[in-house]
Amino acid sequence: MSPLLHPAPNGPSRAPLALYVHWPFCVSKCPYCDFNSHVRAAVDQHRWRAALLADLAHEAGRTTGPLSSIFFGGGTPSLMPPATVAALIEAAEQAWGFAPGIEITLEANPSSVEAARFADLAAAGVNRVSLGLQALDDAALAHLGRAHGVAEGLAALDTAQAAFGRVSFDLIYARPGQSAAAWEAELTRALSFGTEHLSLYQLTIEPGTRFATEAAAGRLTLPGEDDAAGLFELTRGVTAAAGLPAYEVSNHARPGAESRHNLTYWRYGDYAGIGPGAHGRRGGLATLRHKKPENWLAAIDRRGDGLESETALSPRERMHEALVMGLRLDAGIDLARVAALGGVAVDEAIDTGAARLLTAEGLIDQHGTHLRATGAGMLVLNAVIAALAR
Template identity: 45%
Template sequence: MHWPYCARICPYCDFNIYKNRGVDEARWRAAFDQELAGWALRAPNRLVTSIYFGGGTPSLAPISVIAGVIDRCRRLWPVSADAEITLEANPTDAELSRFADYKAAGVTRLSLGVQSLDDDALAFLGRNHDAKSARRGIKAALTLFDYVNIDLIYARPGQALTAWRRELAEAIDIGARHISAYQLTIEPGTAFDRAVAKNRWSPPEDDLCADFYDLTQEVAAAAGMPAYEISNHAAPGHESHHNLAYWRQQDYVGAGPGAHGRLTIENRRHAFVGAMRPEDWLARVEQDGFGAAQMECLSDDAAMIEKYAMGLRTIDGVAMTPTEAARLAPAIDQLAGDGVLQRRGMRLVASENGRRLLDTVLAQLLAD
């Protein structure tokens, strides 16, 4: 479920988000009810193993909307008894007071947009919390929820490797058992993109970014939280079921403005994208009962590219079909010789170095 509103727009973010404003609670709840019913017609009787509230800042959504989506899913599909229900939140005092309400609504896992435990870095990143609030928020979340993720951003301009080691170690010491650590990237059209274009500051060089990545692997693994995907580190049993579904090419539905979905229909992969602007999405749902503005049956090549681009991010890699294995054999042999891919029977796995260089690896693997 995509909630498109934020209290403020962070300068690095290129998601489909809008400045928070007053919303018609009943209208939004009704729209999510309608869209989920539309998905149930297209994907009936599927077992739901996870629900993810992303954004934007879904913790700003009315509690009735969060609870309503969970209840609607339970009415439309069978839901696993141990379903993972994640909600993204920020560690601000205002949201902290709502953590118990999220749990009462049915949320089982919080993903906290901490981003840093350094006040100067948080100001640079445009966050509306300070380091003290971040620490308080993490501790409060861990008191209420068995499963908590912390988002952190590294390779910030001027950041030292020693400072990142301390920051990451502190996040682990507080008690986090899942950390999503992302390199700061300059996305087109963002405030950071404009700042870099005007030479106000420069991101770190590629070699230094690689050092940050390697340090992240080292510190997290030493704490018993090895990477199970390029950016995600978890203690055993704390991996994100929902994100694994993306990377493993399982089917999922997406409700809300700009939300993506993937369904396998008659053995073909179909892609869905919701109307981007909130008013357009609401109008489309109210008129048609479904908010998707784009619906496409992926070509075999497009489906294969997506499969490998997602699957090779993980330590489990990709299960190849015989046709794929034969088609990709020359490239696999070359890349295996370079030490970036490993073939294990009919599975193809990126080495640790291969995951670091995945964009380059994929370009060579899928060149034809």
């Protein structure tokens, strides 16, 4: 097991501090996307840089470093001017300090225009990029509303691998009409590119998206539950055989190459979130920024931060969140830590009767205070969590 996958120490104060920066703008809205992304004819880059720096300063006044990771998400952060990225990284280092080997990730679309910025983004301090390739099939990319084709996407991947020390990319599977053989061939090709990390997501219909409208009208049909489960198991088998086993429901990596930033989320560590719609968890508080870009900017202008709400979480809420997040990891959770968050005894952290039943059904493994979902349990993880949660 990679050292990164050992349970974190008890208590959120010992967890690494991470910073999430949300850039909300995209060139176009993908039909499957329910993220906080917006299309605008123009963006006042000077104003946005100043606003993000102000939001960062607000969070820096309420947390202590050093930072273990920074993640630029979106939206499409590769549309950010590299100078803005550099300014935020510099401000973050001045405010918190950096832990040795800090991971600084930026999500990017694999277009030739954005790939041309990769060298400047690397010079700004980004050392890991996550590319939204999404498919290695031109017809599938067109259906997913992506602006790039396979050739352009792979050219961007080559550019990314030359510019950054660490590279990941996303693929979407369980697409309409996709057979197991076709997905296996596509995944095998993806693994041949030599990246250290893959994020592999099953296509889901999210409320409010264009795909939701098409599905409701009968124009879009996804694989059934049994077929989707088969694709999930196939994905885990192929990636494990290639040396990139699953370490989370949808994420696969060479040992030691896991996303340190996302591990902070899943281990229920503290993180600051800035930018429109960004969530944060710090010191037992849940923070949420205004979602609409214009509302977030207006809040910055009024008082210097983009907060919409800052809510104290009860011990039970923190315990539940830690359970929900931690069981996504193949390594599972330390029930002693979860119980400590809730201020309860270990045997009160979960429904022990449900745990015995789930163990008998082969859906979870429990050894002492360590609990994890099995491969079969990962297929029905939401139901497993619902049964265990008190």
